Amino acid sequence: MKGMKNTLAVAIAVALLPFDANAEDVAVFPTRTQSGSGAAQSVTRAVETGVADAASLKGLEVLAGNTLRSSIVQSGLSTNCSDYSCEIATAKSIGATLVVSSSLVNFEGRWLVELTVHDTLSGQTLASHQAQAGSISQLASILNTKAKVVMAMALKDSSRTALEDDEPEAKSFPKSSSQRSAPPKRTAPKTKRTKTKPTKTKPTKTKRTKTTAVDVGIKEDAGLAVAVRWGIIKPIGAMGAFTSMGQASRVEVVRKADQLSFGGAIQASTHNVANYEEQAVAGCYEGNNTCFVGDYSLLTLSGVARKAVVDNPEFKVQAQGTAGVAFRRSPVIERYYVEEVVEYWNGSRPTREPSAGFLPALGGGIDVAFPSGHSAVRFTTFIGGELVVGHGASTQFVIGLESPF
Amino acid sequence: MRWASLKALACWMALTATAQASEKVVYTGVGGVHNDPFLKRNIFSAGIQVRPQVRFRDQPTVAFGADVWFSPDLAQSDWKSLTKRLVDDLNIAPDISKINYAVRANAVIYPGKHTNGSIETKVGIGTSFGFVRTTDDLEALDAEMNEDRAVVTQHQIHPCSGLMLVGELWRDNVGLRLRWDNVTFIEGVNATTLEYKGNSALLVDLMVIR
Numbered sequence: 001m002k003g004m005k006n007t008l009a010v011a012i013a014v015a016l017l018p019f020d021a022n023a024e025d026v027a028v029f030p031t032r033t034q035s036g037s038g039a040a041q042s043v044t045r046a047v048e049t050g051v052a053d054a055a056s057l058k059g060l061e062v063l064a065g066n067t068l069r070s071s072i073v074q075s076g077l078s079t080n081c082s083d084y085s086c087e088i089a090t091a092k093s094i095g096a097t098l099v100v101s102s103s104l105v106n107f108e109g110r111w112l113v114e115l116t117v118h119d120t121l122s123g124q125t126l127a128s129h130q131a132q133a134g135s136i137s138q139l140a141s142i143l144n145t146k147a148k149v150v151m152a153m154a155l156k157d158s159s160r161t162a163l164e165d166d167e168p169e170a171k172s173f174p175k176s177s178s179q180r181s182a183p184p185k186r187t188a189p190k191t192k193r194t195k196t197k198p199t200k201t202k203p204t205k206t207k208r209t210k211t212t213a214v215d216v217g218i219k220e221d222a223g224l225a226v227a228v229r230w231g232i233i234k235p236i237g238a239m240g241a242f243t244s245m246g247q248a249s250r251v252e253v254v255r256k257a258d259q260l261s262f263g264g265a266i267q268a269s270t271h272n273v274a275n276y277e278e279q280a281v282a283g284c285y286e287g288n289n290t291c292f293v294g295d296y297s298l299l300t301l302s303g304v305a306r307k308a309v310v311d312n313p314e315f316k317v318q319a320q321g322t323a324g325v326a327f328r329r330s331p332v333i334e335r336y337y338v339e340e341v342v343e344y345w346n347g348s349r350p351t352r353e354p355s356a357g358f359l360p361a362l363g364g365g366i367d368v369a370f371p372s373g374h375s376a377v378r379f380t381t382f383i384g385g386e387l388v389v390g391h392g393a394s395t396q397f398v399i400g401l402e403s404p405f
Numbered sequence: 406m407r408w409a410s411l412k413a414l415a416c417w418m419a420l421t422a423t424a425q426a427s428e429k430v431v432y433t434g435v436g437g438v439h440n441d442p443f444l445k446r447n448i449f450s451a452g453i454q455v456r457p458q459v460r461f462r463d464q465p466t467v468a469f470g471a472d473v474w475f476s477p478d479l480a481q482s483d484w485k486s487l488t489k490r491l492v493d494d495l496n497i498a499p500d501i502s503k504i505n506y507a508v509r510a511n512a513v514i515y516p517g518k519h520t521n522g523s524i525e526t527k528v529g530i531g532t533s534f535g536f537v538r539t540t541d542d543l544e545a546l547d548a549e550m551n552e553d554r555a556v557v558t559q560h561q562i563h564p565c566s567g568l569m570l571v572g573e574l575w576r577d578n579v580g581l582r583l584r585w586d587n588v589t590f591i592e593g594v595n596a597t598t599l600e601y602k603g604n605s606a607l608l609v610d611l612m613v614i615r
Contacts, residue, residue, distance in 0.1 A: 083427070226467055226514070228513070228514055228532045229532070230568050247603075249533075249568060249589075251512050251532055266534060268566030269566075270589045270590065270591055270601060270603075271601075275598070276597070294599035295600065296591060296599075297563075297564055297566075297590065299534075299564055329563075329564065329591065330591060330593075330599055331558070331561060331563065331593035331599070332593050332597050333554070333593070335596075336596035340597055341597055372516070375516060375517070376466050377515070377516040400530075401514040403466045403467045403515075405457040405458075405465075405466075
């Protein structure tokens with residue numbers, strides 16, 4: 001009953017829009033997805049049906065499926081669009097005024113579809129709406145109504161924009177209607193609007209517009225997230241004896257989940273070390289031979305796994321482990337290293353070469369994230385350690401930001 | 406090493422190209438290194454960013470990009486007065502090297518933004534990884550071109566990383582950005598001397614959404 005009421009309300013809303021029955025083409029592109037063509041086809045069909053229903057009330061012609069494909073091919077364009085700007089440009093080229101785009105993703109077993117309507121003349125987003133369900137069949141069943149809603153929003157927005165611009169040639173659909181009275185806005189003449197403006201023909205581009213925020217009931221703490229971090233890193237053990245605190249920069253991309261998250265990380269650190277002459281004076285070649293040539297950089301590529309330990313609205317604590325490879329580099333010239341530096345160390349050549357190949361690296365620590373109340377970005381801290389086999393161990397403390405994308 | 410940097414850049418761009426519903430930003434900028442006491446380094450920069458739409462949010466809060474620096478070598482015109490005094494008057498040879506160019510990938514997160522009418526301001530914090538090429542100033546080093554140990558490390562390419570702070574001002578599809586960009590790397594001078602370099606630059610970028 002409720003569904004019927006919604007459908008009726010949408011139908012009435014669309015019917016009451018100040019629209020003429022001019023033939024304005026609406027291009028409905030196939031749903032973009034990386035989750036399988038079968039699911040995308042079902043969603044595409046549901047969207048096409050909903051858009052066609054809404055458009056028929058306004059006498060708009062809908063281009064979809066094979067008809068759309070044929071029109072695109074006849075225009076000599078590609079039928080494979082992977083983003084909004086391509087779809088807008090293609091739709092404009094075949095004479096469509098509006099373009100309906102949709103994308104389908106799957107988060108933790110739930111399907112989310114986003115519908116967007118763009119004006120091909122200005123490139124503006126006229127409306128955007130989201131829907132989600134546990135299965136494709138459920139999603140398809142509600143998409144008919146959702147497509148009508150987004151069309152109603154788009155047509156309303158189009159008509160308002162055109163009325164404000166008062167440029168009938170630039171925007172063709174909101175013309176005077178013989179079927180209903182003109183909107184009140186147009187009955188109040190404005191001096192400002194009496195000027196005859198030249199018709200603007202803007203190049204097609206996707207402008208930065210806001211989409212409609214809709215609560216879709218899916219946790220944000222899932223899906224891909226990137227964290228950028230910076231901080232300090234302090235070697236311990238033999239290397240720590242003559243190495244100062246270094247600087248670390250780190251980027252992590254993780255597919256987040258409630259319990260166990262996986263991803264990858266790249267970390268670069270640079271370290272200031274006492275020079276080889278000072279180490280020699282300190283007797284580095286005696287005993288355990290702790291000599292090292294000098295400053296070095298360490299680049300680590302690793303896989304990341306995180307497991308939630310504490311999860312509450314104020315903060316989230318996760319145990320983090322990494323495993324990968326590290327590359328150490330101290331750019332000295334080998335010939336002079338042997339002739340001069342090793343000679344300075346009383347002929348003792350340490351096992352730590354100035355520039356090592358890829359060394360196994362293992363790390364671990366605790367990640368604490370603090371969500372922001374009104375932003376997708378979180379403040380994060382990480383404290384932990386890393387062992388690079390053949391180089392040494394270090395502790396590190398980094399802070400940063402994390403955002404979904 | 407050059408091929409390695411190009412491959413890394415290509416991989417990064419291929420990864421970012423898969424982002425859906427994203428803004429693509431291209432920019433060009435000018436600026437200079439502000440924390441080098443010996444040298445004036447003017448920098449010309451250009452780059453591209455992909456800003457994927459954040460799920461359930463109305464604006465991107467993440468940007469992945471590739472950035473190129475070019476800094477022309479103007480010989481002694483690059484010397485600051487301190488260097489001229491050290492070299493000419495006191496016969497002291499400072500270890501100075503010049504950044505020629507840098508190619509880096511970066512990731513920036515925008516924790517804050519403010520919109521006032523059609524003007525939007527954003528602040529962002531990011532980090533970058535890549536390669537920087539340097540040239541030692543042999544004249545300042547008081548080394549001749551036939552001094553092999555100075556010449557072998559005269560031109561070098563180093564892996565680098567750094568922190569980046571940005572402030573952006575946008576109107577529609579055009580933006581202006583003030584960027585503090587740090588490049589940290591380890592450099593070899595005179596074959597065996599290692600220097601920890603942390604150059605920071607201030608740049609102004611003109612940005613356009615494509």
